[in-house]
Amino acid sequence: GAGVSQSPSNKVTEKGKDVELRCDPISGHTALYWYRQRLGQGLEFLIYFQGNSAPDKSGLPSDRFSAERTGESVSTLTIQRTQQEDSAVYLCASKVGANTEAFFGQGTRLTVV
């Protein structure tokens, strides 16, 4: 696609439910990143994919968070048993390779009520 696409744009869920957030990177981009941004805060790294592998998942805050990537393309971030502190904007970025420019999607705004 022309840019990084994330869906849904907004998600409201009840505490305790599971949610799946999707990221479609730019075609041909092998590197993919997930970040979390709480209101008024900076970007918090969650996980980095190179191809379908995740060499760095050090930012996942708990075992309720998981992510996968298939076909060196689409990635899904899953949050199980959501908590109110999970409320944030989840941003995805992709880039071609190591020393290249990263591009971000528009984000998914998650609200846990």
Added chain:
Amino acid sequence: GIQVEQSPPDLILQEGANSTLRCNFSDSVNNLQWFHQNPWGQLINLFYIPSGTKQNGRLSATTVATERYSLLYISSSQTTDSGVYFCAGPGATNKLIFGTGTLLAVQP
């Protein structure tokens, strides 16, 4: 991993004024990006600038990799320049490390 510090943390300008934002890195970086996050939350790429100077309209950026800093210049600021400016560089395992941002408010 590397640390990224941005200054100033916030800035208020009158429309038409110029400003300089700074990004310091704790270690050398081989690529660096500047982003603008507009009031709607969208992260917009401004510059990919591992070294040297680039210009795009009223904005320009300079990275001095050997001294571990980068500068973003905004000239003749406009209200649409308001938002948060982030710089980011590569950390261990190639993940992007972001600074804490500079919150810019341009008043008419």
